[in-house]
Amino acid sequence: MKIPFVDLKRQYQNHKEEIDVAIQDVIENTSFIGGPIVTKFEDAYAESYGVKHCVGVANGTDAIYIALKMLGVGPGDEVITTACSWISTSETISQTGATPVFVDVKEDFLIDVTLIESKITEKTKAIIPVHFFGQMVDIQSVRMICDKHNLLLVEDCAQAHFAERGGVRAGLTGDIGTFSFYPGKNLGAYGDAGAIITNNDDLATQCRMYAKHGGLVKHQHKIEGINSRLDTLQAAILSVKLKYIGEWTEARRKVANQYFELLEDVLQLQLPIVHDDSKHVYHVFCVRVERRDELKSYLTEQGVSTALHYPVPLPLLECYDYLKHNEDDFPIASSLSTQILSLPIFPEMTREEIQYVCDTIKEFYLI
Numbered sequence: 001m002k003i004p005f006v007d008l009k010r011q012y013q014n015h016k017e018e019i020d021v022a023i024q025d026v027i028e029n030t031s032f033i034g035g036p037i038v039t040k041f042e043d044a045y046a047e048s049y050g051v052k053h054c055v056g057v058a059n060g061t062d063a064i065y066i067a068l069k070m071l072g073v074g075p076g077d078e079v080i081t082t083a084c085s086w087i088s089t090s091e092t093i094s095q096t097g098a099t100p101v102f103v104d105v106k107e108d109f110l111i112d113v114t115l116i117e118s119k120i121t122e123k124t125k126a127i128i129p130v131h132f133f134g135q136m137v138d139i140q141s142v143r144m145i146c147d148k149h150n151l152l153l154v155e156d157c158a159q160a161h162f163a164e165r166g167g168v169r170a171g172l173t174g175d176i177g178t179f180s181f182y183p184g185k186n187l188g189a190y191g192d193a194g195a196i197i198t199n200n201d202d203l204a205t206q207c208r209m210y211a212k213h214g215g216l217v218k219h220q221h222k223i224e225g226i227n228s229r230l231d232t233l234q235a236a237i238l239s240v241k242l243k244y245i246g247e248w249t250e251a252r253r254k255v256a257n258q259y260f261e262l263l264e265d266v267l268q269l270q271l272p273i274v275h276d277d278s279k280h281v282y283h284v285f286c287v288r289v290e291r292r293d294e295l296k297s298y299l300t301e302q303g304v305s306t307a308l309h310y311p312v313p314l315p316l317l318e319c320y321d322y323l324k325h326n327e328d329d330f331p332i333a334s335s336l337s338t339q340i341l342s343l344p345i346f347p348e349m350t351r352e353e354i355q356y357v358c359d360t361i362k363e364f365y366l367i
């Protein structure tokens with residue numbers, strides 16, 4: 001058996017007709033930039049998410065950058081974020097001229113909220129928690145810290161479309177929520193795409209303006225901005241796919257439950273920690289294992305693709321050498337990074353495939 005890490009082809013095959021029509025429609029109308037198709041997706045996303053505004057942008061990285069810029073983050077500021085994320089979360093902080101301040105995670109891979117206050121200084125302007133792997137941070141506690149210290153809150157929801165904690169969706173507690181629609185994300189385009197959500201009217205307008213060269217009316221540039229548009233072709237594809245996100249999320253959760261069931265008795269493996277009040281959307285199914293590299297190679301030999309999210313904690317990446325951190329500053333993130341292994345997960349994964357992955361793991365450990 002050959003098991004891909006994600007299989008975007010099956011999803012396309014299942015909805016080919018509808019997606020092809022949507023793409024063809026954009027091409028026939030030669031409406032490649034902006035237009036009603038983009039607005040339609042933005043409105044549909046805002047509506048299904050239960051938020052006032054959705055601003056489509058070029059990708060999830062720009063979404064964070066634009067959010068920070070429009071919240072006024074800049075040179076001299078510090079922004080607190082997690083040691084475990086994709087580089088976008090911290091590189092955008094630096095792009096504004098601010099400095100990223102990293103906080104270690106807990107064993108659930110989420111920012112350790114109890115450590116945040118110790119990192120707050122006079123320069124701290126904002127916090128970016130990351131709803132990692134599909135599970136939300138305890139966002140109410142982060143909100144309380146922000147309120148107490150008068151800090152801005154940007155939720156990086158790139159891995160957590162429609163995830164919930166305490167009945168509240170990712171992205172709705174902060175000043176802004178940011179999303180990526182990178183093809184492999186839970187809601188993925190056929191290229192780069194992203195979005196910003198907020199209930200704040202002014203902030204939404206500011207973000208929209210900044211993403212469109214600083215002006216909403218042609219040739220009237222109120223400020224200097226950037227070019228970060230949600231591509232019309234991507235918006236057309238996303239509008240079709242949005243209809244199925246609920247179904248796909250449930251399918252992911254089902255795959256995860258099967259993994260839980262089948263791997264429960266493998267003592268060499270620790271399953272993800274899922275909080276009671278959490279609706280996990282399993283963007284990534286990351287387990288902790290003994291003899292990780294050997295297991296990974298064995299699975300590869302047996303046709304099972306796996307991945308590492310992520311092999312090096314952010315503050316220990318070469319680009320942050322100047323911050324002079326070492327592993328002792330982030331003991332949990334550092335120790336987790338040597339044990340992590342992300343197993344294949346996608347909505348169309350079959351019971352047989354899940355069984356094969358689990359059997360192969362058990363074979364490796366001679367169970």
Ligand SMILES: *Cc1c(COP(=O)(O)O)cnc(C)c1O
Binds near residue numbers: 060062088181182192
């Ligand atoms: C994917 C991702 C991003 C960036 O999204 P792009 O669309 O690739 O720019 C940001 N943050 C996290 C946590 C991500 O996983």
